[in-house]
Amino acid sequence: MTPIVLTMTWVAFLLGMAWYIAVLDGLWAAAREGRQPRAPLANPLYRCATILRQQSNLTEAPDLLNWRLAPALYAGLAGTGVALVPFSSASVLADLEVGIVWWGAVEALTVVVVFLHGWSANSQLGLIGAYRYVAIGLPVMLISMFVLIAAALPAESLAVPKIIESQHELWNVIRQPLGLPLFLLLGLSLSFRGPFNYADSADLADGTASEISGAARLVWEFARLAMLVATAAMAATVFLGGYLGPVLPGPLWLLLKTAVVLVLLVALSHLFARISPSRMLTLIWIVLMPLAFIDLVWAGLVAL
């Protein structure tokens, strides 16, 4: 029975946190523009209803199966990512011995489903978004592999619960200060937000999402938010000690930490401009990758 209960809890968590991000986005925009937010709590629900009321669109000869599957698989991948995160020492949905390797697989498969989503519509703007996303999504994955391996060093294990246990005395965010910021960039890339929005950007008329409407679009937008939640929960667990914390019960700590990380992610996604894909590619390989190297060396020296 436990997997079912935990699954339902996580699905509720994803839905709730997706709503929370939408609220944060609205509040952030209103504050930056110096106006009153528009129905801050209910606005996300109104928009969901609007999207759901619209007819589902088709294009000429699309790859319909993959077009409908891609949003669903994307959301499902976010679910399997978040399943690695323990609520407490006793309750974890997927207690994988190699949890962070699965997280890497989630990143790899995310690139695949986003590509499929852009490919399936048989439209030029979506195609450009799909190919552009692959260019950025692939190398960003390497950075996250480095920082997660660095986090695994002191734990002597690839399992997420063990990584939490290794942070009893000191959180990884202090031990390996470069890890969290680099991992947050990955979160932006996985859900293509702000400076990492290479799939659904404004210049492509929303890119891979430019031809969808109705329920498929609702699932797609939810999946993007769910993936951001999954990254935040993972970041809170791997770098901020997850459920560890005094006084309050463990799950509540996890919730709080995830919420704080999400504030950071929302701020990051509004604060930075998107640079051209080829410059971003260079930036990732030439600047961010060496930073990830330094993170690994740093973590290694500290762990010895």
Place this chain on the structure above:
Amino acid sequence: MLERLAARAPVPVFVAMGRDRAPAVERLLRNADIDVTATPRHASILLVAGRVRDSDQAYLDRLHDQLPHPRATFWWGDEQGDDVDEARRAASSDDPVVALRVLYRNLISGAHASETHRLADEPPAPWRGKGDHGQGGEGMMGGVPYGRMMPMPPTPDIRDGLTLDVYTTQIGPFMPYWPAGLVLEVTFQGDVIQSAEVVNPTYPPRDVDRVPFDHLLHETTALAQIERARAAHHLVCIARLLSLVGLPTLSRRAQILAARVRANETIAIAPLRKAAARSGLKAALAPGLGRIDDRLARELGGPVQRAAGHAIDHRSDNPTYTRLDFTPVMQTQSDCRARLAQWFDEAEQALALVSAAPDAMIDHGALIEAPWAHRAPPIDYRVTELLPGLEWSEALLVLNSFDSAALCRMAPLEAP
């Protein structure tokens, strides 16, 4: 239940920009009650702002049909809509937000029937029943599978069939971040533009910031009014670029500043500029991107020319300005970055002039520099020479680093 919730959402509107309406539409962008979508697929109302050329009617109909049901068209402008019912139009002087909300609510509840398609419900080419599986194609690349041909390599490939295809299509006239009215036939290879041809020219720019300059032709006008219009014009240009690089909130801040300048409020541009610099706007505009040669910069004139390092500004010769120690600001690089910096510099300088001489007047008929690439002999340089070799996002950045008057002159009214 779903209807009730949906009716309270921001109205999803796709804007088809016609003539004369650009600044008014920017007002909509600032309104939290309106959600201006990037694609018609996400919109429920097609807002036709201003007059649309007769030759663009087919494009407009196609756009209309791309909206998902329930959908409606709303006309905003004076010239059209005699045959359109009251619920679906607004005069150009009116604010259409309330009317849009009502129309949207009725659309959701079913009180206003969703509009049916305007173009024929038939594939671009008849295909059913042809080919091995009735898909309309023959062989590997032949025929019209599902109604359209397949992309082909630019020249017949007699060797190994490995030549990459090109994809040629018309783009515009109602593309977001695209000069209103411009239709280009663009050839892509991958995401890089290989060539472009003008099919339909841009709509001539006509915006509110022109009013004081027109006024000056026959009446003595306050310097403050002129310079405020300049600042507002530049802020709107900056806003477009900010939105394009993924900073929509900063972009709306620039829009709000422009509106406040027009309303004679005192504002400071420095915070916006600082926020933009902190967000890495410079990195988003690669050095050298969109660099134009000296001849073109001179021919376009205005801020484009000064961004190329030519201190040519009619204000230098005007006594009112020389009394204020006016010297034109300029950049040297003549690329997108320089043009953006020029907009910021000139807007800040304009506001400084306003605060230095709030009551100064300029005699009518005086020759005062306009904020845009002003009138000059026609030029033979085309926007189509600017784009080849650029990746799509860079191409849009380059387009949006020019003011609409400059773009209009580079995509001439008579198609070449």
Place this chain on the structure above:
Amino acid sequence: MALTGLLTIMGTIVAGALLLQWVAARTRRDRVVESQKIPFLGGSAPNTHAWQRFHVRYYSMTLLFIAFEMEMMFMYPWAVVYVAEGVKALAEMGMFLAILTVGILYGWREGIFRWQ
């Protein structure tokens, strides 16, 4: 077992998402007409299908990436025994990072991180 957990949550979400799309399609039955299917290009219609032999401008980078990735897969087991093995593992890491750095620098010098 971990696999059960992964499959349960994956199955639940995917099934829910597909169900939502199916129900929405059943309740709104307006047909998508042919003119509605034309891909969005700012009002224009394309001459051809968009599916093409797409010139991927970063293809050299993907090859470097694959080799890089392969190398990374050795690092996961290495991380587990790192503390136990001590200096030997540290030296191993130095070797590993040196190889990757050389690979990146070479690629950079040849300009493979740019659009070609």
Place this chain on the structure above:
Amino acid sequence: MSVVDDMAFWIFALTAIVSGWRVFCTDSMVRASFLLLASFIAVGLIMLLLGAPYLGIATIFMMGVEMMVMALFMVMYMMNPAGLNPMVMVHQHRFSIGAGIAAFVGLAAVMLVTDFADNPVASDARVVTDLGKELLGDSMLIFETAGVTLLATMVASVILSSRSGRFGPADEGSVPPPLEPGGQPAGRLPEEGGGHGHHHH
């Protein structure tokens, strides 16, 4: 538990085989790539069932990125990449059917005839740790050799594929060979391409 495990095994096995077979039936290069990925994912999950979590998930991970890159290259090089006109993806039908059957029967026979070692790994065995120890112990040389080999792969792939470089475009001055010996160069000359190269190798 064991019944559930068995069921899972058969489902994954069937998925692996069916999607592997469908690879050859679809007309779309992208579908073919990702059907192959689906097959590999099913195999990876079977490895998970067999108590080899690292290898199983690493398979899924690696195949995810590799099939993605393969799809990019398939679309670049194949006419009609989406299969809008149906085509036959297999050649030499008779030979391939024969070879397929022979390989299947042979491998199945090996599987049935071989006397597999029967010492199940304890469920709490730390297989990843053992793997790490092996890599830093007896197999260190293999590990290091693999590292250097992969570096050679990186350099070689860049040399072979990259057009840009420090000595200018790779195809500068190159002339396509003639179709007959001693004839005129055939096909496109690189100069015609407006500076955007095509790579035949």
